[in-house]
Amino acid sequence: MKIFRFLMFFLAVFLVCGTVIFNVAEAGKKSSKYKRRYLPPVENALYADECASCHFLYLPGLLPGGSWVKIMNGSEDHFGEDLALEEETTAEILKYLKANGAESTGAKRSKKIMKSLKGETPLRITEVPYIVKEHHEVKSKVFKRESIGSFSNCVACHRTAAKGVFEEDDIKIPKK
Numbered sequence: 001m002k003i004f005r006f007l008m009f010f011l012a013v014f015l016v017c018g019t020v021i022f023n024v025a026e027a028g029k030k031s032s033k034y035k036r037r038y039l040p041p042v043e044n045a046l047y048a049d050e051c052a053s054c055h056f057l058y059l060p061g062l063l064p065g066g067s068w069v070k071i072m073n074g075s076e077d078h079f080g081e082d083l084a085l086e087e088e089t090t091a092e093i094l095k096y097l098k099a100n101g102a103e104s105t106g107a108k109r110s111k112k113i114m115k116s117l118k119g120e121t122p123l124r125i126t127e128v129p130y131i132v133k134e135h136h137e138v139k140s141k142v143f144k145r146e147s148i149g150s151f152s153n154c155v156a157c158h159r160t161a162a163k164g165v166f167e168e169d170d171i172k173i174p175k176k
């Protein structure tokens with residue numbers, strides 16, 4: 001009977017270890033699935049402080065590093081506004097944006113953005129071919145509705161945009 005007990009013990013150890021390994025692997029898969037599916041939310045206080053007072057705080061993964069370089073280098077004439085940023089502030093924000101640009105997030109939408117750009121580095125997300133294509137059914141007068149204003153106001157329709165989630169189910173176009 002000794003051998004039987006020994007075998008049972010072995011089986012128990014095997015089952016416990018197996019369950020633990022399986023759960024860890026599943027959790028890992030889930031978080032990497034999230035990363036592939038959604039864009040990483042903003043995690044930078046300085047960027048949030050300086051770049052969210054006039055519009056939605058765009059996720060760095062929506063543009064390639066080269067676009068962010070142009071945007072930050074042109075901050076004295078930012079779509080007609082002088083952002084009046086200190087040199088150090090500009091450099092620090094740019095460092096964050098470049099490190100988290102579309103080429104580096106691993107998210108599927110960043111990849112689609114990169115692919116559609118073919119090396120171009122536009123100043124606007126709303127000029128990225130993939131983004132334009134995804135909105136071809138939205139009429140221009142819809143963007144002009146009072147609570148939307150323009151195509152650039154992602155969060156007006158993508159309520160979960162700040163979380164990096166641009167799923168179809170989370171879109172709600174305001175009626176006015």
Ligand code: HEC
Nearest residue numbers: 050051052053054055058079081123124125126127150152
């Ligand atoms: C003083 C107001 C103001 C501040 C502060 C500001 N922006 Fe803007 N930004 C604008 C305006 C105006 C536009 C053009 C919006 C439009 O056409 O509807 C714009 C557009 C943009 C766009 C293009 C959006 C599109 O259409 O795809 C990006 C990207 C952007 N800003 C990034 C930044 C970054 C990065 C910062 C911080 C360094 C910043 N903005 C701070 C006023 C501002």
Ligand code: HEC
Nearest residue numbers: 109125126134143150151152153154156157166167168173
């Ligand atoms: C007027 C509302 C509105 C605004 C503003 C808007 N979107 Fe959209 N967006 C839509 C609609 C509608 C779709 C199409 C959904 C579909 O048919 O799959 C869409 C689709 C998308 C998709 C593709 C989603 C998918 O199913 O793969 C992305 C990514 C996206 N938008 C990003 C943005 C970004 C970034 C901005 C801001 C620069 C923005 N959108 C502004 C309404 C809007």
